[in-house]
Amino acid sequence: MSTAVNDVHEHEHEHPEGFWGVLGRWLFTTNHKDIGTLYLWLSFIMFFVGGAMALVIRAELFQPGARIVSPEFFNQMTTLHGLIMVFGVVMPAMVGLANWQIPMMIGAPDMALPRLNNWSFWILPFAFSLLMSTFFMSGPAPDFGWTFYAPLSTTYGPKSTDFMIFSIHLMGLSSIMGAINVIATIFNMRAPGMTLMKMPIFVWSWLVTAFLLLGVMPVLAGAVTMMLADRHFGTSFFNAAGGGDPILFQHVFWFFGHPEVYILIMPAFGVISEVVSTFSRKKIFGYRFMIYAIVAIALLSFIVWAHHMFTAGIPLVTELFFMYATMLVAVPTGVKVFNWVATIFKGSISFEAPMLFAIAFLFLFTMGGFSGLMLSIVPADYQYQDTYFVVAHFHYVLIPGSIFAIMAAIYYWLPKWTGHMYNETMAKWHFWLTVISINITFFPMHFLGLAGMPRRIPDYALQFTDFNRIATIGAFIFGFSQLLFLINVVRTVRGHGPRVGAKVWEGAHGLEWTLPSPPPYHSFTVPPEIKN
Amino acid sequence: MKNNFPVFISRICLLLGSWFCISSAYAESRINMPQGVTPMSHDIYALHMMIFWICVSIGVLVFSVLIYSLIKFRKSKGAVPADFHEHTVVEITWAVIPFLILVAMAIPATKVLMRMDNTDDADVTIKIVGYQWKWKYEYLDQGISYFSNLSTPVSQLNNQAPKNEWYLLEVDRPLVVPIHQKIRFLVTANDVIHSWWVPALGIKRDAIPGYIHESWARIEKTGTYRGQCAELCGVNHGFMPIVVEAVTPEAFAAWVQQQTAGKTSLPPDIKKEKSQAELLKQGETLYTTHCAICHKPEGTGMPPAFPALKGSVIATGPVKNHIAMVLNGKPGTAMQAFKEQLSDEDIAAIVTYERHAWGNDDTPRYGKEAGGTVQAAQVASQRAESTHEKLN
Numbered sequence: 001m002s003t004a005v006n007d008v009h010e011h012e013h014e015h016p017e018g019f020w021g022v023l024g025r026w027l028f029t030t031n032h033k034d035i036g037t038l039y040l041w042l043s044f045i046m047f048f049v050g051g052a053m054a055l056v057i058r059a060e061l062f063q064p065g066a067r068i069v070s071p072e073f074f075n076q077m078t079t080l081h082g083l084i085m086v087f088g089v090v091m092p093a094m095v096g097l098a099n100w101q102i103p104m105m106i107g108a109p110d111m112a113l114p115r116l117n118n119w120s121f122w123i124l125p126f127a128f129s130l131l132m133s134t135f136f137m138s139g140p141a142p143d144f145g146w147t148f149y150a151p152l153s154t155t156y157g158p159k160s161t162d163f164m165i166f167s168i169h170l171m172g173l174s175s176i177m178g179a180i181n182v183i184a185t186i187f188n189m190r191a192p193g194m195t196l197m198k199m200p201i202f203v204w205s206w207l208v209t210a211f212l213l214l215g216v217m218p219v220l221a222g223a224v225t226m227m228l229a230d231r232h233f234g235t236s237f238f239n240a241a242g243g244g245d246p247i248l249f250q251h252v253f254w255f256f257g258h259p260e261v262y263i264l265i266m267p268a269f270g271v272i273s274e275v276v277s278t279f280s281r282k283k284i285f286g287y288r289f290m291i292y293a294i295v296a297i298a299l300l301s302f303i304v305w306a307h308h309m310f311t312a313g314i315p316l317v318t319e320l321f322f323m324y325a326t327m328l329v330a331v332p333t334g335v336k337v338f339n340w341v342a343t344i345f346k347g348s349i350s351f352e353a354p355m356l357f358a359i360a361f362l363f364l365f366t367m368g369g370f371s372g373l374m375l376s377i378v379p380a381d382y383q384y385q386d387t388y389f390v391v392a393h394f395h396y397v398l399i400p401g402s403i404f405a406i407m408a409a410i411y412y413w414l415p416k417w418t419g420h421m422y423n424e425t426m427a428k429w430h431f432w433l434t435v436i437s438i439n440i441t442f443f444p445m446h447f448l449g450l451a452g453m454p455r456r457i458p459d460y461a462l463q464f465t466d467f468n469r470i471a472t473i474g475a476f477i478f479g480f481s482q483l484l485f486l487i488n489v490v491r492t493v494r495g496h497g498p499r500v501g502a503k504v505w506e507g508a509h510g511l512e513w514t515l516p517s518p519p520p521y522h523s524f525t526v527p528p529e530i531k532n
Numbered sequence: 533m534k535n536n537f538p539v540f541i542s543r544i545c546l547l548l549g550s551w552f553c554i555s556s557a558y559a560e561s562r563i564n565m566p567q568g569v570t571p572m573s574h575d576i577y578a579l580h581m582m583i584f585w586i587c588v589s590i591g592v593l594v595f596s597v598l599i600y601s602l603i604k605f606r607k608s609k610g611a612v613p614a615d616f617h618e619h620t621v622v623e624i625t626w627a628v629i630p631f632l633i634l635v636a637m638a639i640p641a642t643k644v645l646m647r648m649d650n651t652d653d654a655d656v657t658i659k660i661v662g663y664q665w666k667w668k669y670e671y672l673d674q675g676i677s678y679f680s681n682l683s684t685p686v687s688q689l690n691n692q693a694p695k696n697e698w699y700l701l702e703v704d705r706p707l708v709v710p711i712h713q714k715i716r717f718l719v720t721a722n723d724v725i726h727s728w729w730v731p732a733l734g735i736k737r738d739a740i741p742g743y744i745h746e747s748w749a750r751i752e753k754t755g756t757y758r759g760q761c762a763e764l765c766g767v768n769h770g771f772m773p774i775v776v777e778a779v780t781p782e783a784f785a786a787w788v789q790q791q792t793a794g795k796t797s798l799p800p801d802i803k804k805e806k807s808q809a810e811l812l813k814q815g816e817t818l819y820t821t822h823c824a825i826c827h828k829p830e831g832t833g834m835p836p837a838f839p840a841l842k843g844s845v846i847a848t849g850p851v852k853n854h855i856a857m858v859l860n861g862k863p864g865t866a867m868q869a870f871k872e873q874l875s876d877e878d879i880a881a882i883v884t885y886e887r888h889a890w891g892n893d894d895t896p897r898y899g900k901e902a903g904g905t906v907q908a909a910q911v912a913s914q915r916a917e918s919t920h921e922k923l924n
Contacts, residue, residue, distance in 0.1 A: 064699060065691040070834055072767045140837055145764045151741065152724040152766060156866070158837070240742025246725060247740060281607070283617040311727060311762075312738045313745035316649045320642060327634045334630045335623065341598050342622075346614035348607040362598060370587035377637065379572075379644045380580045382736045383565055386727060386762040447563040452731045454762045457770030459689065461701045463562060507613075 027122070030114035031521060032099045033417070035121050039096030040410075042124060044486070046088035049132075051479050053081040058441075058475040061468045064460055074458035075143035080131070082146025083164075086264065087171045088128055090398070093406045094267040095120075095178050098206045100417060102182065104512035105200045107191025107530070109522040112184035120177035127170035134160035145456060147257070150238030150249040154230045161231065165224045172217040179213035182206055191511070193530030197291075200510050201284060204291050205270030208298045212259045212266070215302070220256040223249065247312055254305035262301040264398065268405030269294060269336060272358050274510070275408050276340050279355035280347025281507035286339040293332035293339075300329050310381045319378050326376035330369070337366055352505075353427035357408035360435045361400055368396030371446070386456075389449025395442045400435075407434075410489065415504040419518040420497040426488045433481035440474030566731050569757065569778070570749045573734030575644040583637060590633075651746045654716030656709065662719075662726030662739035662761070664868060665768035665825070669707050672718075676791045679873050680705050682771050686824050689771075701758040704821060706775035710784035711751045719745045723868065724766060730759035730774055738763055751778045766866060767837065768825055806877075808884065808905045815885025818878050823886075826866065831890040837866060842890035848898035851906060854883050855914050871915055876908040883911075 016025055029035060056077050060068050069077070099117065103110055111117050134141035142164045144152040153161055186207050190199070199207075226249075229235040236242025238249045269290075277284040284290060306314055306322040314322075340362055349355070371393040375381050384390060407430075415421050444467035449455075453464045460468065491497065503513045511528055512519070567577045605611040659670040663679070670677040683704045687693040696702075709715050719728050721739035729736040733749045751757075759774040779787065806814075820829065823841075827833045831842035841847045846854050858879050861869035870879065883906045887893060893903030 064695060066689055067691070071770065072834055072837055075764070075767060075769075143767070149725055149764070152764065156724055156766065240740075244742075246742060280605075281613040282615075285617050286619070286623050287617070289623045311736045312740065313743060316645065319645060323641065323645075324638060327638060328631075330634060331627055331631050335627050337594065338626045339623075341594060341601065343617075344598065345601045345605070346611075346616075347601070347605050348611040348613040349602060349605050350607045359598075359602065363595065366591065366594065370591060373587060374580070374583050377579055377583055377641045379576045379641060379648060380583065382648075382734065383576055383580070383731060385736055386729075450565045451562050452566070452759070454729070454760050454770075456764040457760070459700060459770050462695060462697070462699050 028118070030110075030118050032103050032111045032114070032117065032523070033519070033521065035111075035117050036096045036099030036101075037417075038121050039092045039099060039124075042121075042128075043089050043093035043096060043406075044489075046084050046092070046128065047482070048486075050081050050084035050089055051482065053077045053084070055475060055479050057081065058472040060458055061460070062472040063469065064462055064465055066459060069458075071458040072140055072143060075145075075456070076135070076141040078456050079142045079145055079148075080135075083131065083142075084128075085398070086146065086260070087168075088124075090264045090402045090406070091171075091175065092124060094206075094209070094264070094402075095175075097202075097267065097271070097406070097409050097413075098178075098182055101413065101512065102185055102203055102206060103189065104515060104519060104523045105203050105510055106186065106189060106194055107511050107524045107528045108185065108189035109524055111181050112188050113181045116177050117181050120174045120181065123170050123174040127167045127174065130163050130170070131167040134163050137163070147253060148227070149253075150227065150230065150246050151240075154227055154238055157231065162228065165228050168224050169221055172221045175213050175217045179210035179217075182210040183214075186210075191524065191527040191530055197288070198530065200270075201273035201287070201290055201294075202267070202270030205266045205268075205273075205294055208294050209263050209266040212263050212298055212301065216256040216259045216263075219252060220260075223252040223256065226252070247309070247314075250309050250312060251305070254308045255302075257308065258305040259298075259301040261394075261397075262297060264402045266294060266298070268361070268402045271405040271409040271412070272340065272361050275354045275358040275412050276343050276362075277509070278412070278505050278507045279352060279358070280344050280349050282343055282347040283509075284339070285342035285345075286335075289335055290339055293335045296332040297329060300325060300332070304329060307376060307381070310378050311385045323376055323378045327373065329376075330373050333369055337362065337369075348507075350506075352411070353422070353424060353431055354408040354412035356428070356431045356435075357404045357411070360431070361404045361408070364396055364400030364404070364435075364439075368393055368401060371396060384449060386454055387449035388445040388453045388455055391455050392442050392445035392449060395438075395445070399438050399442070404434075407485065410485075412505075413512075414489065414492055415500045416512060416515075416517050416519065418492050418495070419499055419516075420492050420495055421500050421504075422488050422492040422497055426484055430481060430484040430488065433484070434478060437474045437477035437481060441471050441478055442474075444468075444470050568732045568734050569752045569755065570733050570735075572648055572749065573732060575647065576734045579641055579644055582640070586633065586637065590630075648747075651716050651748045653714060654748060655713035657716045657718065658707070658709070659718040659720070659744075660707075660728050660739065662721035662723075662728065662765070662772075663873075664723050664766050664866060665761070665772040666873075667707075667726075667728070667772065667774060668722075668873075671788070674788050674792065676788065678705050680707065680775070681821050682773055682825070683821070684771075686820065686829050689825075698758070700771065701760070701773045701775070703773055703775045706756070706777040708777045708779060708784065708787050709749075709751065710781040711754055711778050713781060714748055714750050717747045717749070719747065725763050726761050726765045726772070727763035728759070728774060729762040730757050730776055732757040732759075733776065736762055754778050754780060767834075771825060805907050805909075806880075808888075811881045811884040811905055812888060814878075815881035815883075816889075818874070818882050819885050819889075822870070822874065823882065831886075831892075841886055841892070843892065843898065847886050847892050848902040850901050851883070851887070851904055851910075852914065854887065855879065855906065855911055856918070858883060859911070859915055860918060871918075876911040876915065879911045880906045880908045 056069060060074055137160045139160060140158045141160050144157060186203060226237040230237050230239055236244035238244050238246050240246055273284050273290060304322060304326045306318060307326040310319060375384050375393060411422060411427055448464055448467050453460055500517050502516050504517060514528060515523060565577055565580050567574060657672045659672055661668040667680045669680060680703045683702045684700055685693065688695050688699060719737040719739045720743060721741045726739040727736055728739055735747045735749060737745045737747045755778055757776040761769055761772045826838040827841050831840060833840040846857050859869060859871045861867045887903055895902050
């Protein structure tokens with residue numbers, strides 16, 4: 001069947017019609033653009049699902065006292081919000097961008113392994129159905145936080161934990177296959193003359209990300225498999241009563257978890273580099289150093305994991321090592337920020353929506369970096385750890401970091417993908433509402449954490465009321481503003497908005513802008529000529 | 533929307549300005565870390581403020597260049613892009629300077645950390661054990677040991693009564709410690725991972741089953757210092773506060789004497805039978821402290837994790853099973869064993885209360901096993917049995 005559909009694509013370039021035709025097309029597609037689109041829509045849907053959970057959390061925290069949901073349901077919300085935002089929103093969105101852009105940016109017709117590509121996407125809807133099905137089981141859904149620390153998730157975990165474990169196995173499979181595909185594509189499918197050091201930074205950032213994925217997803221699979229064995233096969237990896245070690249779980253989890261956060265941000269670095277350069281009408285400053293910095297951050301990400309565990313009682317020397325290593329991350333990250341600023345410096349800047357999001361990224365991600373630096377100092381971390389200060393920190397790096405980069409990328413490349421310009425006024429409204437509301441939501445959380453509010457609590461002491469209220473108001477504005485984004489994207493995809501030419505943005509460089517908008521189904525059937 | 537840059541700047545200023553206004557309206561501790569009352573917490577505070585100001589200065593520097601560029605080099609103002617895009621010396625400079633700043637930050641941080649690690653020569657040693665969802669304090673040299681539970685009434689949690697000043701930050705029995713003496717804390721847990729955190733002492737230590745972690749404090753001022761569990765430990769993670777009562781060494785000695793004296797002189801007489809009314813009254817109070825947070829004051833629980841006691845098989849069935857459930861808990865669930873935490877008298881009172889409350893003593897409905905009174909002696913014999921079984 002899949003070959004039949006392939007044949008249709010290859011020979012006719014026409015999409016089948018009717019319900020079964022459309023279903024078959026999307027189900028069996030091996031085209032990088034189709035699969036990219038599927039990834040991006042999955043991400044978009046999960047963004048609203050995970051966002052709705054965040055709003056339940058914020059609504060409950062609007063004032064002290066048991067109000068809307070029980071503490072048990074609250075814990076399920078924090079757990080699933082985290083899992084969905086990490087695995088269901090940011091990762092699929094980045095893979096979707098990779099699918100759409102990498103072949104076009106390196107001058108290839110498609111990804112190197114199209115059928116693997118199809119499979120790695122279609123695993124995901126099943127993985128997330130499995131995860132969401134835990135809400136409909138007798139007993140609670142996973143309720144131990146997205147970090148699922150043992151023994152709370154093993155000996156004390158609800159029955160539905162097993163479904164989460166298998167769901168994570170599936171997500172891991174999907175990510176590993178996606179990563180293999182990206183690496184194979186970048187190494188084998190580049191147009192003649194496109195040397196590694198001529199690749200766009202977005203492609204570089206994805207190459208490094210793919211290696212990180214290959215390095216750590218098996219570790220996560222190992223962690224959840226050990227959990228499964230502890231729960232059902234009588235092992236005691238993490239059970240102190242059986243001679244096991246609860247801290248081992250944290251080591252294994254964070255050995256995955258820390259590179260994972262760079263997996264979430266690395267492609268964002270790539271997007272921001274493209275956007276900043278385009279709208280400053282200037283080549284990216286320090287291309288080589290930008291790539292060295294990405295590689296350095298990736299290498300460092302493997303030796304900083306225990307900074308998530310400073311209060312877990314690791315020995316002094318170990319703490320010192322992880323503190324120094326963590327502080328070092330600031331050096332390559334700083335280099336990246338300085339290079340972006342230097343790219344903007346003496347450019348010719350215009351403020352279209354992608355650029356606005358990129359500028360907000362520069363300000364707010366840097367702030368998240370500062371709080372990260374504060375968290376790296378072990379003695380100070382004893383006060384910050386597991387408080388709202390940490391919540392503020394990682395939401396500052398993940399929303400204005402990863403999510404803003406994804407939004408910038410969508411506004412930047414959507415006209416290329418659809419052949420139509422999005423509505424700039426609506427995009428600007430979306431930007432301003434978003435950037436103001438996320439600061440209203442997350443800035444007060446720094447204060448809450450410093451003043452002593454632990455994270456993951458459904459109810460709080462009275463002195464935390466004011467800032468929680470402000471945060472909740474901000475969160476609702478943030479949540480509902482995203483509908484503007486949805487409307488804008490749907491309108492553009494459906495052909496509203498003026499038609500655009502091949503080179504959508506005046507300052508844009510790169511092979512994707514040599515293709516017509518929308519680009520042909522098989523991006524480059526003839527390898528392009530690489531100049532300079 | 534093209535020329536929205538001044539608007540952008542003014543909005544940013546407005547935003548920052550409003551934050552400072554809001555900030556200054558509150559006492560300092562509402563927006564910043566408390567300075568605390570131990571050498572450790574002062575060190576941490578000093579480090580925190582040092583890194584904060586370093587970050588602020590770097591931020592001001594970088595953001596100034598950024599803002600300047602955004603204003604100056606706008607296309608709408610006719611800016612023409614420059615051609616430069618590489619400069620190795622510049623790159624190396626802005627890698628080396630941050631590195632040196634980091635080294636400057638790492639030196640004091642390392643010193644503080646090494647000081648914190650020294651738990652030698654303690655005057656008082658207290659073992660802290662985390663339970664779902666309460667703390668147990670054991671004074672190892674004095675032989676005192678007790679549990680510390682949340683004391684905020686359930687009616688306040690459910691908004692049926694006005695919340696008092698220390699809502700969720702108050703306990704039935706605080707940890708009592710002397711000032712000016714080096715107190716060593718040994719932190720561990722009984723079930724899942726908890727974290728013992730008192731900001732004013734500058735201590736946050738994860739309580740992990742199978743591990744004993746150390747920390748120390750030398751408190752400078754008498755007073756009441758409050759904290760909370762900082763590691764998600766299950767459904768009532770938000771409801772296991774910590775209260776530390778720091779008193780003068782003399783007052784501490786007196787307190788120790790009072791605790792140990794009370795213990796040896798009055799062994800509870802388990803043979804003594806109590807009236808049903810007495811048991812019910814005592815049972816209701818104990819139920820509110822130990823059981824109501826999961827099983828609810830109305831006995832309805834939060835199924836399925838926390839079953840209802842109203843009309844439940846255990847609470848209306850044979851008394852023996854009911855006592856066994858409270859004594860030994862149900863492994864693998866949130867129902868913990870209470871035999872370490874509660875005396876025979878207490879368990880007798882709780883079981884009696886649960887068997888009569890919410891219409892559980894309705895024998896026509898639940899059968900003739902329902903209701904009944906339980907005396908301490910019966911609990912004691914069952915406790916002895918279960919210990920005996922374990923030894924075999």
